[in-house]
Amino acid sequence: MESLVLERKDELSLRDFPEIARQEETLGPRDVRIKIHTVGICGSDIHYYTHGRIGPFIVNDPMILGHEASGTIIEIGSEVTTLSPGDRVCMEPGIPDPNSKATRLGMYNIDPAVRFWATPPIHGILRPTCVHPEAFTFKLPDNVSFAEAAMVEPLAVGVHAATKARIKPGDIAVVYGAGPIGLVTALAALAAGCARVFVTDIAEKKLEIGAGLSPAITSINVTKQSVAEIVNAATDGWGADVVFEATGSPLAAAQVFEPLCPGGCVVMIGGQPDPIQYDAGAAMVREARVENIFRYAHVFPRCVGMLSSGAIDVKPLITKKFEFKDSIHAFEIAAAAPPADVKMQIELPQ
Numbered sequence: 404m405e406s407l408v409l410e411r412k413d414e415l416s417l418r419d420f421p422e423i424a425r426q427e428e429t430l431g432p433r434d435v436r437i438k439i440h441t442v443g444i445c446g447s448d449i450h451y452y453t454h455g456r457i458g459p460f461i462v463n464d465p466m467i468l469g470h471e472a473s474g475t476i477i478e479i480g481s482e483v484t485t486l487s488p489g490d491r492v493c494m495e496p497g498i499p500d501p502n503s504k505a506t507r508l509g510m511y512n513i514d515p516a517v518r519f520w521a522t523p524p525i526h527g528i529l530r531p532t533c534v535h536p537e538a539f540t541f542k543l544p545d546n547v548s549f550a551e552a553a554m555v556e557p558l559a560v561g562v563h564a565a566t567k568a569r570i571k572p573g574d575i576a577v578v579y580g581a582g583p584i585g586l587v588t589a590l591a592a593l594a595a596g597c598a599r600v601f602v603t604d605i606a607e608k609k610l611e612i613g614a615g616l617s618p619a620i621t622s623i624n625v626t627k628q629s630v631a632e633i634v635n636a637a638t639d640g641w642g643a644d645v646v647f648e649a650t651g652s653p654l655a656a657a658q659v660f661e662p663l664c665p666g667g668c669v670v671m672i673g674g675q676p677d678p679i680q681y682d683a684g685a686a687m688v689r690e691a692r693v694e695n696i697f698r699y700a701h702v703f704p705r706c707v708g709m710l711s712s713g714a715i716d717v718k719p720l721i722t723k724k725f726e727f728k729d730s731i732h733a734f735e736i737a738a739a740a741p742p743a744d745v746k747m748q749i750e751l752p753q
């Protein structure tokens with residue numbers, strides 16, 4: 404099965420991967436077999452490529468990359484009832500142990516035993532087909548394209564963050580970071596009822612894309628402007644109800660309370676590989692509520708519903724498409740972090 408394989412740090416190859424073909428031959432009674440159509444390139448895929456590890460997850464053996472995917476069902480297991488061959492679907496990449504305590508408590512995303520695509524030692528899905536549980540495979544309405552469906556995975560992070568923030572209609576939000584996750588978080592915050600969202604970054608082109616998503620989004624270039632000053636001016640000095648940290652930068656994280664209103668909420672989204680400075684005093688005088696998120700749980704159907712209804716439009720975030728045969732080139736471009744690109748996707752031959 405020709406797959407995009409990360410052989411080791413800095414080395415990709417497009418080659419047959421017999422191990423995965425053997426593994427994927429077994430279709431359990433509650434599994435479906437999917438022909439992959441579109442796969443988004445995620446920051447984590449790029450990080451494994453350029454660093455060979457993310458925190459405790461280390462690439463010790465060749466691993467297939469990719470976890471943001473859509474495709475078409477080509478076969479179903481004997482007990483599958485909700486999906487049929489020919490259905491267009493998107494897939495949730497993390498499969499928890501159904502019997503674990505975290506799963507039984509409804510927090511399957513933080514099950515320590517979760518098996519997540521393209522997180523060592525679990526293979527990703529930059530390959531022609533995969534076998535996946537029916538329970539983590541979601542049917543697409545006709546008006547949601549494969550490209551939009553491959554955006555459901557990153558969008559789910561933003562929707563989970565907005566849910567944790569407990570946004571109320573009319574809230575003002577700030578999103579630190581105009582990368583893919585920052586921008587889907589801004590869209591999710593608006594869909595959840597925010598009146599206005601301020602998006603910050605240092606890359607002007609990304610801010611332009613962000614501001615173009617909605618008249619309710621205002622961009623702030625932190626190299627030229629102060630977030631707290633702009634937010635205070637827009638809120639009679641009160642501050643933003645919610646601040647989302649989506650940069651993963653310790654510098655940004657150190658300032659999350661500055662634009663926050665008294666009683667407001669900060670949601671930490673960006674991954675931090677090392678311990679960071681945290682202004683406990685600024686949090687205390689605001690009685691700030693701080694939430695942390697790890698991936699998402701139970702939000703894929705909501706994301707599909709919002710894409711279908713038009714409540715959220717992710718199409719402007721998809722800035723480049725590559726054919727599967729050009730996957731290595733796509734990763735080389737993505738690794739250079741082009742300032743004008745938000746999400747790049749790879750299309751497999753059908």
Ligand SMILES: [Zn+2]
Binds near residue numbers: 471557
């Ligand atoms: Zn991702």
